[in-house]
Amino acid sequence: MNTYGDLKNKIRDIGFELYQSANEVPTIFDKGRWMGRLMDHAMKDEEFKLNLFRYIDVLPSLKTDAQIANLLEEYFSGVKTAPFIIRKGIERISRGIMPFVAARVIKAGVKSLARQFIAGEGIQDALKTLGSLWENGFANSVDLLGEEVLSDREAGEYTQKYLRLLESLASESGKWSQDAVLENNSGGLIPRFDISCKITSLYSQLDPLDWEGSIDRAKENLRPIVAGAREAGASLCIDMEQYYSKDLIIEIFKHILDEFEDYHFAGVALQAYLKESKNDLVDLIKWAKERKRQVSVRLVKGAYWDYEVVSNRQRGWPVPVFESKDETDDNFEKLTRILLENSEFTRPALATHNIRSITHAIAVAEALNLPKNDFEFQMLYGMGEPLRRKLRKMGYRVRVYTPVGELIPGMAYLVRRLLENTSNTSFLRGFFAENRSFEEIIRPPGPKRTEAREKSSFEFRNEPSADFSKAQNRDKMQQALQSVKALFGGRYPLHIAGEDVFREREILSLNPADPVAVVGRVSSADRHDAEQAMVAAGNAFLSWRNVTPADRSGALFKAAEEMRKRRFELAALEIYEAGKTWREADGDVTEAIDYLEYYGREMFRLGRPAHPGDYPGEVNDYFYAPKGIGLVISPWNFPLAIAAGMVSAALVAGNCVIFKPSSLAPVVGRQLVEAFRVAGLPPGVLQFLPGPGTEVGEYLVAHHGIDFIAFTGSKDVGLRIIRIAAAIKPGQRSVKRVIAEMGGKNAIIVDETAELDETVKGVLESALGYQGQKCSACSRVIVTEGIYDEFLTRLKDAMESIRIGLPEEPGTFMGPVIDEGALRKIQKYVDIGKKEARLFFLREKSGKGFFIGPAIFIDVDPLSTLAQEEIFGPVLSVMKARNIEEAINIANKTAYALTGGIFSRGPLHVRKVREGFRVGNLYINRKITGALVGRQPFGGFGMSGVGSKAGGPDYLLQYMDPRSISEYTIRRGFAPLR
Ligand code: NAD
Numbered sequence: 001m002n003t004y005g006d007l008k009n010k011i012r013d014i015g016f017e018l019y020q021s022a023n024e025v026p027t028i029f030d031k032g033r034w035m036g037r038l039m040d041h042a043m044k045d046e047e048f049k050l051n052l053f054r055y056i057d058v059l060p061s062l063k064t065d066a067q068i069a070n071l072l073e074e075y076f077s078g079v080k081t082a083p084f085i086i087r088k089g090i091e092r093i094s095r096g097i098m099p100f101v102a103a104r105v106i107k108a109g110v111k112s113l114a115r116q117f118i119a120g121e122g123i124q125d126a127l128k129t130l131g132s133l134w135e136n137g138f139a140n141s142v143d144l145l146g147e148e149v150l151s152d153r154e155a156g157e158y159t160q161k162y163l164r165l166l167e168s169l170a171s172e173s174g175k176w177s178q179d180a181v182l183e184n185n186s187g188g189l190i191p192r193f194d195i196s197c198k199i200t201s202l203y204s205q206l207d208p209l210d211w212e213g214s215i216d217r218a219k220e221n222l223r224p225i226v227a228g229a230r231e232a233g234a235s236l237c238i239d240m241e242q243y244y245s246k247d248l249i250i251e252i253f254k255h256i257l258d259e260f261e262d263y264h265f266a267g268v269a270l271q272a273y274l275k276e277s278k279n280d281l282v283d284l285i286k287w288a289k290e291r292k293r294q295v296s297v298r299l300v301k302g303a304y305w306d307y308e309v310v311s312n313r314q315r316g317w318p319v320p321v322f323e324s325k326d327e328t329d330d331n332f333e334k335l336t337r338i339l340l341e342n343s344e345f346t347r348p349a350l351a352t353h354n355i356r357s358i359t360h361a362i363a364v365a366e367a368l369n370l371p372k373n374d375f376e377f378q379m380l381y382g383m384g385e386p387l388r389r390k391l392r393k394m395g396y397r398v399r400v401y402t403p404v405g406e407l408i409p410g411m412a413y414l415v416r417r418l419l420e421n422t423s424n425t426s427f428l429r430g431f432f433a434e435n436r437s438f439e440e441i442i443r444p445p446g447p448k449r450t451e452a453r454e455k456s457s458f459e460f461r462n463e464p465s466a467d468f469s470k471a472q473n474r475d476k477m478q479q480a481l482q483s484v485k486a487l488f489g490g491r492y493p494l495h496i497a498g499e500d501v502f503r504e505r506e507i508l509s510l511n512p513a514d515p516v517a518v519v520g521r522v523s524s525a526d527r528h529d530a531e532q533a534m535v536a537a538g539n540a541f542l543s544w545r546n547v548t549p550a551d552r553s554g555a556l557f558k559a560a561e562e563m564r565k566r567r568f569e570l571a572a573l574e575i576y577e578a579g580k581t582w583r584e585a586d587g588d589v590t591e592a593i594d595y596l597e598y599y600g601r602e603m604f605r606l607g608r609p610a611h612p613g614d615y616p617g618e619v620n621d622y623f624y625a626p627k628g629i630g631l632v633i634s635p636w637n638f639p640l641a642i643a644a645g646m647v648s649a650a651l652v653a654g655n656c657v658i659f660k661p662s663s664l665a666p667v668v669g670r671q672l673v674e675a676f677r678v679a680g681l682p683p684g685v686l687q688f689l690p691g692p693g694t695e696v697g698e699y700l701v702a703h704h705g706i707d708f709i710a711f712t713g714s715k716d717v718g719l720r721i722i723r724i725a726a727a728i729k730p731g732q733r734s735v736k737r738v739i740a741e742m743g744g745k746n747a748i749i750v751d752e753t754a755e756l757d758e759t760v761k762g763v764l765e766s767a768l769g770y771q772g773q774k775c776s777a778c779s780r781v782i783v784t785e786g787i788y789d790e791f792l793t794r795l796k797d798a799m800e801s802i803r804i805g806l807p808e809e810p811g812t813f814m815g816p817v818i819d820e821g822a823l824r825k826i827q828k829y830v831d832i833g834k835k836e837a838r839l840f841f842l843r844e845k846s847g848k849g850f851f852i853g854p855a856i857f858i859d860v861d862p863l864s865t866l867a868q869e870e871i872f873g874p875v876l877s878v879m880k881a882r883n884i885e886e887a888i889n890i891a892n893k894t895a896y897a898l899t900g901g902i903f904s905r906g907p908l909h910v911r912k913v914r915e916g917f918r919v920g921n922l923y924i925n926r927k928i929t930g931a932l933v934g935r936q937p938f939g940g941f942g943m944s945g946v947g948s949k950a951g952g953p954d955y956l957l958q959y960m961d962p963r964s965i966s967e968y969t970i971r972r973g974f975a976p977l978r
Contacts, residue, residue, distance in 0.1 A: 008444075010363040011356070015442045017390070018355045024386040028116055028421055029433040034085070035113060041083050043422045043429065048082055051075045057415050058753050058905040059110050060407040063786045065103035067752065069093045072106065074907040111407065117382040117417045118145065118410045119402040123165050126404040127172045129381075130193070134176045137392045138400050141194040141237060141378070142169070145405025145413050148757035149201045150764075151797035158201045159221040163228050165404075169193045170232035181397050185347070185373045187294075191235040191265055196401065197225060198239045199249050204801050208248040208469035209582060210811035218252050219259075226260050235265035237298050237349075243274060243308050243320045244469050250280060254287060257295070267296025267347065272332035273305055273321040281335055288345040296347040298378060299335055301328050301354075303416055316464030325425040329357060329445035336361045340368055340375060348375040349399065353384035354427040355441050358391070372396055380417070384428060460601050460934050463564070463590040466571075468582065474810070477582060480572035481808050488576075492522040492670045494529060494690065497536035498683020501529070507663045507690055512579040512816040513806050513849035519577045520667035525691040527699050530658075533687045534705050537629045537656040540684030545626045545654045549607025552652045553600035558679035559648070559672075560596035563589060563640075570640060570671055575807045578639055578665050579815040579850075582807075584770045587930065591641035592672070594933035595951065596648050602956050603652040612964075617975045619967045624960035626654030628707035628734065631700045633693070633721070635713045636818055637773050639665035643672050645933075645950050646710040646739075651676075651686060653959035655708075658687050660697050662713075664818050666690040693717065704729035708959065712741040712775075715870070715896075715943055722946070739947035739958050741775070741939055743870040744898030746928055747891040748778045749913060751884060752786030754903035755925075760794045762903060762927040763876075768802065768854055769929055771817050772874040776899040776921070776929045776938075780860075780867055781878045782887045788880050792858070796841045799854050804845045816849040817873055823850045826873030829866065833857045833875065836864045840878070862890045870896070884909045888916045898940030901928040920944060 030036035042049035055075045076082045120126030149155045173192040202221035206214045229236040253268045308321045322328045339348040350361050376397040379388050388398045430436040466473045493500035503523035511517040571585035610622040630650045634643040650657045661669025673688045701724050718740040725736040766778035807815030837860040843853030854874035881887035900919035920940035931938040937952025948954035
């Protein structure tokens, strides 16, 4: 049966009425005005559009006229197609003519652009706009624009702002005239005003990984807002944000409604571009039915499409959005029907400017005989005004989503609107700017699918991290934590000549968060074991070197598969043995898998025979031969990944390996050997010799039979190994190659054009991720004067808000440091800092484990101990620089050269840093940790290391000797044809 009768013709009729509203052109598309001309130019020229929007984005943060003028030049002087007015401006500026005039004109321009979409800079300002909207026949939903909330203080301020907004609206709305369309539905009166609120702004540490904690903490601020809305007689809608937090936001919405059974005007937004949105809507309706209550649902298409596609692809996760606009439009119609059919339990709010979507909704509602006021349309302030006027005339309630806020926090919103208006797939652009025909506009959305390009299955792809927004992954991790804990105290043997060997002398591996807990007892090797291992390796090498590169790669792939199967168990083990948080532990496991997969493929490439030159009469072969027997010495801080990288590179190149893990994480180290055992390596190819570095490590470094050493660890130990390895022993056959990855004293530069939300987050993660115990960690921040105070305040607040605690608890941001020695050393540096510099922030943290809170020092002399020595803990030195040149100069003032970064939106500064900041891995506008195999090959120079970058195309070459064979093929004057 067709409930809807002749929907198609109805849609055409209603659509035509709306279509006629197009004879009015909104300001943003009006080519008679500068704004319309600028947008028109942006729509025709992608490069100009990119630069224009980037410039608009940075502009409100700029403090001086000179900066405004300079950046105009930096952004546009290379864009040959920039409009005349901009080229003229640049010309004047470059002739030194009055930057303040230019700045004033530009600022006024951007402000009026912002006023198109943002209703006011403050609440008072906005009340006027809301009043006049109401008197013109439009309802409202007020959204307070805010910066990203990075601390409890900021979340508290945001909550207070909403409470003040509710109070102001309650008294102001009393003055508005009566309007039956706006304040009634078939059930009776509905609130005169509405607020839209973002859950991520209510709790700075919101993270689906910490499911329960996030629900509880977000509700602390949401509760007073809902209570305030109930008291003020307002309705409230929870906005939807990134897909990653979608399920959590819906859950919080349900939880809070269960606390407010007598509040009837709450709602939530759902995004039709999400493939899961239909299920979410059906679930929500079911939930409302069970509770016999009505919820508002704001159906939107979704505003973060680019972000969802890019960020999920980057992480190797499925893309959660429909890839074509048509599919989204089609889904929007499906969801509209479900909503309207269930209006007993929902108050449908259809948020769209698309004539086809609107008319489809009207036609469906008519077919269902729904009263006009039982659903509503919503449109954004500053968009689609002619359409909303027309709808009101037709007797429908239209609610205008009205953002309020100052320019800086409002910039992200403004840029999103500009992108939306000018995008190729924008309905408004097609309708108002490109005069699409009625037929095009009213066409039903076809489910046109664009197939994503499939990579060849052999191409390297990073192992996706675990998506902890999914309940099944959180459950798996919890189960793994339990099962690993049950194995505490277990004994782990050496592995020599294919045999597991237990020794009486043991290394006790402790849980740094609870040092009475013994994670494992690992046999400790002595010199006799080392000698045995050398003999076994020598024997194994004779055949392993002749195994084909493809078969050696195969062993790496099998080991990777084994790790993939055990990934949660391995991560859980790292949480207990190394004190890593969930995400850090998971990251180490995926990186280990990456190395195996990447080097396996690299060996395929390098294993192909090459024949340099092409001359008749000779055949030249060029190939790589393994070096022999290698010693791999790894640190504790990436106990699986770094060991897996060095060991697998050496093995796949055809060498035999003796692997000595760090004594602080030997149980994880043993798991690498397990994975290779499952992969079926012949005896003697990989042997496991945990033991004291100074004993078994040093003994083997000096051993005459060792051909190379792959070491990752501290500078002091690395340099010592290099020295010892250089001494030639009797019977030694080769000069030992030492690949040594050592420490860092890494800096991030922050200039006055930096986007502060991203900067603070980036510095926080780089400095405190894994308690600052990464070689890539940020330990110096060099900030230019203009932004110094603001940056420090926000960083300090953010550091105050993060959770320090047991790493197995999902809400923990910082766990313990690795052992008592590390704790003492960090404390010693804090004491030195107190003498050398000024302590700006110190968060005390104690407990039975090795816990220490973060510290920030300011006024740090770039040459002081604090700024020169690797601390390997959560201690940050902040330095002020007058300008970018001085900042680069300070950044380079260390013997280390590992990682570094800059947060800046100034093209010239970014260029100078690219050219002048000499580090192995430079990062621009992102955190400086977390390099990915194959994408950001990792490693430093200077005192940070000798050797090629791990996870990069040159790495395997270090483990092999290139050989060349040339055969003279002419016999008695003839040569074979080639
Ligand atoms: P560490 O130097 O103390 O120990 C590293 C390894 O060397 C351990 O297995 C240890 O047992 C062994 N060892 C110690 N003394 C030895 C000796 N005399 N002879 C032979 N082996 C010896 O370093 P760590 O504390 O385990 O790790 C932290 C350090 O590692 C930091 O300095 C960090 O910057 C560095 N690191 C560098 C990178 C990189 O890629 N550049 C990566 C991770 C860690």
